[in-house]
Amino acid sequence: MKIAIVGAGAMGSMFGGLLAECGNDVTLIDINDAHIGAIRSNGLRLVTDSSDRYVKALKVCRPEEAREQPELLVVFTKTLHTGAALQGVRHLIGPDVHVLSLQNGLGNVEKISEFAVAERILIGVTTWPADMVAPGHVHSHGKGVVRLMAADGNVRSIVSVVSETLSAAGLQCSSDATVWAAIWEKVAFNAALNSICAVSGCTVDQLGLTTEGSRLAEQVVVEVLSVAQRLGIEVDPAKCKANVAGAIAQHKGHKPSMLQDVQAGRRTEIEAINGAAVTTAERFNMKLPTTETLLSLVRLVEARAMA
Numbered sequence: 688m689k690i691a692i693v694g695a696g697a698m699g700s701m702f703g704g705l706l707a708e709c710g711n712d713v714t715l716i717d718i719n720d721a722h723i724g725a726i727r728s729n730g731l732r733l734v735t736d737s738s739d740r741y742v743k744a745l746k747v748c749r750p751e752e753a754r755e756q757p758e759l760l761v762v763f764t765k766t767l768h769t770g771a772a773l774q775g776v777r778h779l780i781g782p783d784v785h786v787l788s789l790q791n792g793l794g795n796v797e798k799i800s801e802f803a804v805a806e807r808i809l810i811g812v813t814t815w816p817a818d819m820v821a822p823g824h825v826h827s828h829g830k831g832v833v834r835l836m837a838a839d840g841n842v843r844s845i846v847s848v849v850s851e852t853l854s855a856a857g858l859q860c861s862s863d864a865t866v867w868a869a870i871w872e873k874v875a876f877n878a879a880l881n882s883i884c885a886v887s888g889c890t891v892d893q894l895g896l897t898t899e900g901s902r903l904a905e906q907v908v909v910e911v912l913s914v915a916q917r918l919g920i921e922v923d924p925a926k927c928k929a930n931v932a933g934a935i936a937q938h939k940g941h942k943p944s945m946l947q948d949v950q951a952g953r954r955t956e957i958e959a960i961n962g963a964a965v966t967t968a969e970r971f972n973m974k975l976p977t978t979e980t981l982l983s984l985v986r987l988v989e990a991r992a993m994a
């Protein structure tokens with residue numbers, strides 16, 4: 688399959704590398720010149736549990752250099768950059784191109800809809816992890832899955848085609864009509880752990896140092912999932928609370944991306960996570976007091992970090 692990935696950081700590079708290794712025609716598109724230069728010089732250094740190797744059978748370029756229309760355009764920027772990234776590659780989004788988002792947060796489908804018709808948008812969620820170690824060098828340790836569906840909820844053959852392509856690359860993908868529940872559960876998980884860690888400077892396991900830390904995280908999960916339930920989405924708050932408790936018990940020393948972002952002086956995905964949950968709640972006159980307080984605090988911490 689001819690695939691372009693816009694936003695080829697940790698996740699985009701890892702997915703692109705694995706897809707290229709099993710014979711797909713992959714182009715990574717990014718604005719990070721150091722990353723592009725390193726891949727052009729040496730290939731993509733991809734470290735997974737199976738091996739440490741250089742993937743050379745892929746193309747890499749800046750948005751304005753990309754020429755060939757793909758069959759599938761995967762968006763893997765941080766959610767706050769989705770609109771700018773699609774604007775940069777809009778010349779690639781012809782009538783036959785499908786666009787897939789596996790990003791975290793809410794609002795990606797709405798942004799993609801400004802560039803592609805609803806029937807050609809795929810939405811999903813992934814539990815694969817990845818980290819950018821240095822330009823041109825990405826790690827992914829552990830296992831994950833991908834679940835995806837057509838964003839308009841219809842059964843479409845492209846979903847199976849993409850799912851089989853990702854699975855052939857080892858990414859364990861399935862078509863799943865309950866993707867929206869998984870997306871909201873991930874939003875609730877991230878709204879809790881990412882925002883509390885970002886404002887407190889705690890790693891995930893340190894939230895267990897006091898009973899209030901864990902209780903605060905649980906309260907956010909309950910609030911965010913109450914909005915999903917109001918939308919008629921069948922989420923599982925008990926499972927999500929257990930996942931949060933499990934992460935606090937097990938993720939020793941883990942800094943969620945939002946904490947990494949504020950420490951590096953970058954904008955975070957807070958608006959697409961806590962922000963989007965609070966905005967959606969307002970449509971139903973619902974209040975999410977803990978989630979909204981954390982939203983305000985992360986905005987403050989973010990502003991200080993970027994000042």
Ligand code: NAD
Nearest residue numbers: 694695696697698717718719764768771772790791816817
């Ligand atoms: P990342 O910051 O490593 O990569 C994002 C890339 O987008 C960067 O290389 C950046 O240069 C590029 N970019 C920014 N603006 C761009 C533009 N206008 N045009 C082209 N490229 C642009 O982020 P990541 O960790 O790979 O995460 C990507 C998404 O996947 C996020 O929504 C994240 O929450 C989600 N996610 C991440 C993980 C993980 O373990 N890293 C796991 C699951 C989901």
